[in-house]
Amino acid sequence: MKKISTFTFGDMVIEYYQTPESVEWILVPEALQKEVTLPKKIKYDSLVQVKLLGDDYPKGFCTGKTMRNNQTVKKLELLDQEVHTNKFEKEIQTRLIDDKGNHYIHHVVWQDGASVIETFVTFENRSGKTQTLEMLASFSLSNLSPFHEENPIGNLSLTRYQSKWSFEGRQMTKLIEELQLEPSWKPSGVGLEKFGQVGSMPVSGWFPYVAVHDQQKNVTWSACIAQPGSWQIEAYRLDEDLCLAGGLADRDYGHWLKRVQPGASFSSPKAYLTVTQGDEESASQ
Incomplete structure (x- = not known):
């Protein structure tokens, strides 16, 4: 992975990388920037996750479950x-x-002094033909955790909050292995934990929020989607790289399609991300 650029926003650092097939990014606390240890194996996970109607679905025995890393994404440069x-x-x-x-x-986007970054993706149709989106994520964060060449078993946990009508929210924290987010021996089969809600109640079933905690480094990444309608969040793992993505519910999950005319554009809802040295509660604050 070749580093493209580095930016410091408050106590957070963003590093952009280019691999032979994709462009990726990592988000880490500034105090731990020198401890970044990325996987040595060549892998693939783009910071833009999108699917156009007609393009092939992804590999990994995951058709119907996720659209990440499909043919559209593989063609991005x-x-x-x-x-x-x-x-x-x-x-x-x-x-x-x-x-x-x-x-x-x-x-x-980082506002001066803020403890979060705002992120979203804009699609511009420059093909000369009508293009139909089947999926467009607001964020996709890979390389979790970027402090280990191989993720130690029992180290990473994922937190989310259950909800129902007039309910404050119930915290649910599980190790990623309990969610089957571990690589197979080859590896070839995708591990996936996908959740969200469909309809006009954005906090129905789950809050549009997720966090991952690295216990050994005591670092937590968290993300929240600003979407007042159908949304989804995906925790995805094929190899040593745990990935988080979220945004609009895709065609499989929310029956969503968006036709974009030639010369027009479409932007995803905004998401807010942060990373901190501390537990999930400090990150959510």
């Missing part, structure tokens, strides 16, 4: 990266392009 700043905020725009000429802009 880095075009450029721009930084826009003003008195109050800084924005990083990472632009990818597919073989049809479509552009995909990964936005990261």
Whole structure:
């Protein structure tokens, strides 16, 4: 993985990487930046997760369960990266392009002094033909945890909150192995924990929130989606790389499609991410 750029936002550091097949990013506490140890094995997981109607589904025995890393994503290539700043905020725009000429802009916005980053993705139809989206994630965070070449068993836990009508929320924390988020011996079969809700009640069944805690390093990543309708969150693992993604409910989960005319664009809902040295409660605050 070749490092493209590094940005410091308060006590958080973002590093962008390019692999032979994808563009990825990591989010770590500034105090632990020098301890980043990425997997040595060549892997694949793009920071933009999208699917166009007609493109092949992903491999990994996961058709019907997830659309991550499908044919659309496999065709994405880095075009450029721009930084826009003003008195109050800084924005990083990472632009990818597919073989049809479509552009995909990964936005990261940090307001001065904030303890979170805002992220979303914009799809620009430059193909000259109507394009239909089947999935467009607001965020996709890979390389969890970026402090281990191999994830130690019993180290990473995932937290989410159950809910129902007029209910405050019940915390549920499980080790990733309890959710079958561990690689197979080959590895070839995807481990997936997908949750969300369909309809106009954004907190029905689950809160649109997730956190992953590295117990050995005492580091927690958390994400929340600003979506007042159907949404989904996916915890995904094929090899040593645990990935989190979330946004609009896709076609499989929420029967969602979006037709984008030539020259038009569509942006995903915003998501808010943070990382902190501490437990899940401190990260959620």
